[in-house]
Amino acid sequence: MGGDPRLETDLSGALSDNPAQPLSGTRLCALADLADPGARGFSFRRGDSLFLGFVVRRGAGVHGFVDHCPHAGMPLALLPGRYLTGAGDLILCSNHGALFRAEDGLCVAGPCTGRRLTPWPVKVEADAVVAA
Ligand code: FES
Secondary structure: OOHHHHHOOOOOHOOOOOOOOOOOOEEEHHHHHOOOOEEEEEEEOOEEEEEEEEEEEEEEEEEEEOOOOOOOOOOOOOOOOEEEOOOOOOOOOOOOOOOOEEEEEEEEEOOOOOEEOEEEEEHHHOOOEOOO
16 A cells, blocks of 8 residues: 555654654754753654654753643644743643743643643753653
């Protein structure tokens, strides 16, 4: 048959048991490449699985999340890298406006209030952000 390969991608793999999730120690970017506050998205493919994640920097803290909104399961940013509110204090899902705390992914406003983004463990190591 051979349909559109983009439609055959396993997007359930946005979850943390995704085989495409990068291994611990995988370098994501230089810490200096992240504004403060700032955020950046990443995608990793392995076979038919696709892992989408993003990291958020606020001060000394860098937090990672699976790019999968708990409301409707969609990636959060409609524009590349646009994960934060204008003030940079909260994570924004551009689809329906949910707002999440950067430190723990708790939704504080919007259609999935009280639910959380799935954490993606990351850490800063030698001035780089790496998968933990
Ligand atoms: S998909 Fe995120 S608020 Fe609806």
